[in-house]
Amino acid sequence: MSLVILIVILLAGGLLAIFAQRLGENLPRWVSLATIVLALVYLLGVVSSLPPEHLTIAGAGDNWLIHLKLEWIPRFGIAFELAMDGLSLLLVVLTLLLGLVAVSSSWSEINFKQGLFQANLLWTLAGVSGVFLAMDLFLFFLFWEVMLIPMYLLIAIWGHENKAYAAMKFFIFTQFSGLLMLISIVILAWQASLANGAYSFSYFDLLGTTLDAKLEFWVMLGFFLAFTVKLPAFPFHTWLPDAHTQAPTAGSVLLAGILLKTGAYGLLRFCIPLFPQASMDFAPVAMAMGAAGVIYGAVLAFAQSDFKRLVAYSSVSHMGFVLLGLYAWNILALQGAVMQMVAHGVSTAALFMMAGAIQQRLHTRDMHKMGGLWHNAPRMGACALFFAVASLGLPGLGNFVAEFLVLLGLFAVQPWIAAVAALGMIGAAIYALWMMQLAFQGKPDEQRHFADFGTREMATMAAMMLALIWLGLYPQPVLDIAQPVVDSLLTLVPSLSDGAAAAEIAGVSL
Amino acid sequence: MNAADFQALAPLLILAGGATLIMLQIAFRRDTRLTAALTVTTFVAAAFSIIYAGDSAPRFVTPLLRADHMALVFSALFCIAAAVTSILSMDYLRQRGDEPEEYFLLLVLSTLGACVLAYAAHLASLLLGMELMSVALYALIAYPDKTKLPLEAAIKYLVLSGAASATMLFGFALLYGATGTMAFAAMGEQLLVASADNATLLVAAVMIVSGLGFKLSLVPFHMWTPDVYDGAPAPITGFLASVSKAAVFVALVRWFLASDLFRFEILIDSIALLAIFSMLVGNILALLQSNIKRMLAYSSIAHMGYLIIILVVGSNIAHRSLAIEAGMYYLIAYTATTVAAFGLLTLLSSEGNHRENVQLHDVSGLFWHRPLYAGLMMVALLSLAGIPLTAGFIAKFYLITAAVSDLRWILLGALVLGSGIGIYYYLRVIFYMTRRVEEHNSKPVAPGGFMLRAVSCALIAGILLLGTVPQPLMEYLGSILQDIN
Numbered sequence: 001m002s003l004v005i006l007i008v009i010l011l012a013g014g015l016l017a018i019f020a021q022r023l024g025e026n027l028p029r030w031v032s033l034a035t036i037v038l039a040l041v042y043l044l045g046v047v048s049s050l051p052p053e054h055l056t057i058a059g060a061g062d063n064w065l066i067h068l069k070l071e072w073i074p075r076f077g078i079a080f081e082l083a084m085d086g087l088s089l090l091l092v093v094l095t096l097l098l099g100l101v102a103v104s105s106s107w108s109e110i111n112f113k114q115g116l117f118q119a120n121l122l123w124t125l126a127g128v129s130g131v132f133l134a135m136d137l138f139l140f141f142l143f144w145e146v147m148l149i150p151m152y153l154l155i156a157i158w159g160h161e162n163k164a165y166a167a168m169k170f171f172i173f174t175q176f177s178g179l180l181m182l183i184s185i186v187i188l189a190w191q192a193s194l195a196n197g198a199y200s201f202s203y204f205d206l207l208g209t210t211l212d213a214k215l216e217f218w219v220m221l222g223f224f225l226a227f228t229v230k231l232p233a234f235p236f237h238t239w240l241p242d243a244h245t246q247a248p249t250a251g252s253v254l255l256a257g258i259l260l261k262t263g264a265y266g267l268l269r270f271c272i273p274l275f276p277q278a279s280m281d282f283a284p285v286a287m288a289m290g291a292a293g294v295i296y297g298a299v300l301a302f303a304q305s306d307f308k309r310l311v312a313y314s315s316v317s318h319m320g321f322v323l324l325g326l327y328a329w330n331i332l333a334l335q336g337a338v339m340q341m342v343a344h345g346v347s348t349a350a351l352f353m354m355a356g357a358i359q360q361r362l363h364t365r366d367m368h369k370m371g372g373l374w375h376n377a378p379r380m381g382a383c384a385l386f387f388a389v390a391s392l393g394l395p396g397l398g399n400f401v402a403e404f405l406v407l408l409g410l411f412a413v414q415p416w417i418a419a420v421a422a423l424g425m426i427g428a429a430i431y432a433l434w435m436m437q438l439a440f441q442g443k444p445d446e447q448r449h450f451a452d453f454g455t456r457e458m459a460t461m462a463a464m465m466l467a468l469i470w471l472g473l474y475p476q477p478v479l480d481i482a483q484p485v486v487d488s489l490l491t492l493v494p495s496l497s498d499g500a501a502a503a504e505i506a507g508v509s510l
Numbered sequence: 511m512n513a514a515d516f517q518a519l520a521p522l523l524i525l526a527g528g529a530t531l532i533m534l535q536i537a538f539r540r541d542t543r544l545t546a547a548l549t550v551t552t553f554v555a556a557a558f559s560i561i562y563a564g565d566s567a568p569r570f571v572t573p574l575l576r577a578d579h580m581a582l583v584f585s586a587l588f589c590i591a592a593a594v595t596s597i598l599s600m601d602y603l604r605q606r607g608d609e610p611e612e613y614f615l616l617l618v619l620s621t622l623g624a625c626v627l628a629y630a631a632h633l634a635s636l637l638l639g640m641e642l643m644s645v646a647l648y649a650l651i652a653y654p655d656k657t658k659l660p661l662e663a664a665i666k667y668l669v670l671s672g673a674a675s676a677t678m679l680f681g682f683a684l685l686y687g688a689t690g691t692m693a694f695a696a697m698g699e700q701l702l703v704a705s706a707d708n709a710t711l712l713v714a715a716v717m718i719v720s721g722l723g724f725k726l727s728l729v730p731f732h733m734w735t736p737d738v739y740d741g742a743p744a745p746i747t748g749f750l751a752s753v754s755k756a757a758v759f760v761a762l763v764r765w766f767l768a769s770d771l772f773r774f775e776i777l778i779d780s781i782a783l784l785a786i787f788s789m790l791v792g793n794i795l796a797l798l799q800s801n802i803k804r805m806l807a808y809s810s811i812a813h814m815g816y817l818i819i820i821l822v823v824g825s826n827i828a829h830r831s832l833a834i835e836a837g838m839y840y841l842i843a844y845t846a847t848t849v850a851a852f853g854l855l856t857l858l859s860s861e862g863n864h865r866e867n868v869q870l871h872d873v874s875g876l877f878w879h880r881p882l883y884a885g886l887m888m889v890a891l892l893s894l895a896g897i898p899l900t901a902g903f904i905a906k907f908y909l910i911t912a913a914v915s916d917l918r919w920i921l922l923g924a925l926v927l928g929s930g931i932g933i934y935y936y937l938r939v940i941f942y943m944t945r946r947v948e949e950h951n952s953k954p955v956a957p958g959g960f961m962l963r964a965v966s967c968a969l970i971a972g973i974l975l976l977g978t979v980p981q982p983l984m985e986y987l988g989s990i991l992q993d994i995n
Contacts, residue, residue, distance in 0.1 A: 072981070073980060073981050073984070074981060075980075075981060075984040075985065075988065076911070112946065113878075138907075141898065142898040142899065145897055145898045145903075146897070146898050146899055149892070149897065152937070153944065156940075156941050156944055157944045157946070164941055167937075167941065168934060168937055168938070168941070171933065171937055172930065172933050172934055172937075175897075175930070175933050176926075176930040176933070179926045179929055179930060180926060182907070182910065183910055183914065183922060183926065186907070186910050186911050186914045187914050190911070190914050190915050
């Protein structure tokens with residue numbers, strides 16, 4: 001029940017925020033803050049009450065910390081089934097923490113209908129948490145689609161100048177690919193029902209369903225498309241720069257920090273385990289897409305003059321590493337992919353918060369109109385530098401660990417693709433430093449006066465810096481939590497049992 | 511006929527009695543409020559009478575009508591939809607017609623026609639029901655508003671619908687010539703012995719398919735739809751788009767089942783073709799509209815395209831009951847959603863001037879000054895788009911499940927493509943509704959009586975309930991399938 005309560009807290013907090021606006025113009029953001037803190041405390045309380053050995057590597061046979069199953073639509077064997085393992089826990093915690101960042105970054109930005117804004121923010125968090133917890137494919141699809149609506153409203157109502165176009169494009173891309181996934185889900189459940197005699201949409205019942213090889217490929221492709229559109233992988237990334245650029249700051253933080261991660265999570269949890277053979281055969285294509293995304297994102301990021309667009313394209317580049325890591329399919333690369341999900345979530349959220357802060361102060365996102373900001377606002381400059389070098393993969397910070405692991409794992413499988421992807425890290429250095437140069441260095445405009453970061457903003461930034469340093473210097477806890485999922489993926493295909501050898505390498509290098 | 515026969519016909523009898531009563535009331539004393547109250551009472555009584563009528567179902571009442579649970583469920587659905595339509599119409603009429611009592615009378619008659627269609631087991635009752643429904647609709651379209659647009663729409667509908675009926679009737683005559691019967695069940699047996707390449711049958715089939723295609727506004731028989739929808743008063747458009755289509759479809763399903771028309775491959779293939787055309791053309795043309803009524807007209811074409819997929823899937827006996835179940839669920843969800851969407855347009859158009867507020871910019875900012883109505887529209891549009899938590903999603907899920915189990919990949923492809931296109935124009939309305947107040951200048955002020963608010967809330971709740979707890983209805987629909995076959 002605890003997982004249901006978690007989602008209900010977020011949903012109810014949203015309703016409360018709407019009503020709170022009647023009492024005080026600024027009350028909703030406090031409600032929102034309190035709700036997320038409450039959810040976080042509740043979640044940690046529940047987790048800490050679990051037997052501790054469940055959280056360590058290879059917990060007593062069962063990877064699932066909490067598992068709940070209620071009848072819902074027995075006509076089709078659909079159940080309200082939520083479950084949490086280490087990966088889900090990691091991502092839900094990330095979701096809630098970035099929710100706090102989103103609330104902080106929108107603290108003084110939103111003046112129009114604050115209550116509804118905070119409600120949509122909380123509902124997005126609820127939807128995303130649902131995605132990370134749902135274990136019934138029908139329920140998963142429901143959360144997958146429903147979380148788009150508050151996000152759509154965030155962009156469409158509080159977005160910038162071209163919000164209609166961006167919100168629409170975002171929704172249509174994800175919705176259309178979602179429909180393909182729905183058909184795949186139905187085909188899978190139908191095939192399983194032929195074998196088992198009854199419909200079921202439960203992940204655990206569908207796992208290990210054998211399909212005709214040709215059908216398996218097409219069904220896998222439906223899932224793959226939905227997830228890679230969300231990820232986004234080249235060439236399905238075109239919605240992302242628009243949506244990120246036009247979204248309000250909190251929207252960008254949520255989009256980059258957690259919505260993109262749902263795509264990676266879907267691949268890791270559903271697409272690969274449900275269709276191991278087809279995924280195996282498809283891996284070269286997926287890896288090529290990943291490498292292309294890494295390079296393409298980096299090159300296009302360099303060509304941008306819009307601060308937010310630059311960060312958006314850098315996301316395309318970084319998420320390419322996730323795709324590479326997942327389909328390289330060995331322990332190092334998979335660990336790297338999970339690590340990248342977390343590290344990228346934090347570093348990009350911080351950069352978007354920075355972009356939002358600049359836009360709020362200067363009313364522009366054009367980097368050519370900035371220049372010398374460090375002089376006006378040294379604290380902002382220092383923060384920006386930190387996250388820029390985190391983004392380019394400076395050793396000692398989380399992103400480096402992630403990308404290094406992915407490249408290491410990938411090299412064992414596809415040395416050439418690894419070599420190409422490594423070029424992306426050079427690209428990252430170029431665009432990140434270029435961004436610093438344009439916006440923060442150079443001749444300052446003496447006419448310009450604006451406030452530097454205040455306590456609230458510095459506190460948020462400091463928390464994210466600490467997180468990245470922690471991830472960079474001592475990543476082992478995250479790797480341990482993700483270990484069971486990675487292990488279960490490696491046991492899927494017999495030919496991968498040499499993953500044991502890779503595990504040895506992991507032991508040495510970490 | 512014995513008492514049980516009358517009992518099984520209770521909804522029809524109540525509607526007919528109500529119509530007579532209203533007629534008498536109008537003759538003696540004109541009072542809009544009284545007429546409206548009588549009308550709503552009639553509809554509600556007819557809807558609830560199915561509980562009583564269900565006791566003696568299923569049975570044939572004369573060779574013309576078959577009272578089974580499918581007929582009863584859809585009669586109740588049509589009556590509820592008509593009741594909602596009449597409640598929504600009150601304010602609309604108050605601003606327009608000077609003596610609008612006959613409007614309600616016509617609505618009752620039209621609903622009676624729809625219910626007869628739901629009972630039809632014979633070509634004669636099919637035609638009777640369809641004509642009763644359509645003739646009342648011709649008048650309803652032109653009645654409340656004496657301006658040019660509704661008149662034009664009524665004439666257009668009268669001429670085209672008349673032509674379609676005549677074509678269909680000719681087809682019936684040929685069919686009678688070939689089989690010697692007009693009862694669905696007997697016809698099935700006759701068709702079994704008739705040779706498959708009988709030219710008379712082929713011509714009859716073509717004529718009937720085009721006639722019914724017109725009534726369901728399937729591409730390429732859809733030309734009338736946008737103009738008539740646009741010209742008709744908003745509440746009537748809602749009735750036309752939901753009840754009149756659902757009724758024809760129910761009759762069609764009954765005919766297919768009773769005569770086992772699923773055997774004829776040519777027929778099934780041409781229906782599949784109509785479905786593909788309707789899904790694609792309907793959705794693509796809806797993209798180009800800036801008038802919400804026209805947009806919904808094209809979207810209804812697309813939805814009928816989705817719906818007739820189930821006739822194609824039903825051709826495989828193994829999946830027939832799933833297909834019919836899916837079709838019934840889809841019809842119920844579609845009716846509720848369409849009534850809600852047009853209900854909102856009715857509410858917006860109920861203000862003093864004679865222009866209807868159905869352009870996109872008329873709903874601009876609605877979210878901020880009429881949150882309840884905007885919520886109603888949003889739920890309806892999301893349901894039409896098939897987003898989860900709404901009735902439309904479960905309906906689409908049903909449809910996809912049916913199509914997948916029969917391996918209809920091309921139809922599924924068209925469905926996905928059509929739905930993908932559809933999202934754009936549904937979302938555009940939502941986007942306009944969420945525009946900030948300072949970004950627009952026209953600001954329709956809709957009335958907000960208690961009744962209207964209650965109906966809006968009920969519609970929202972209904973659509974969301976069908977979308978979140980569909981199990982009871984699914985079970986019920988599954989259980990009534992037995993006495994249909």
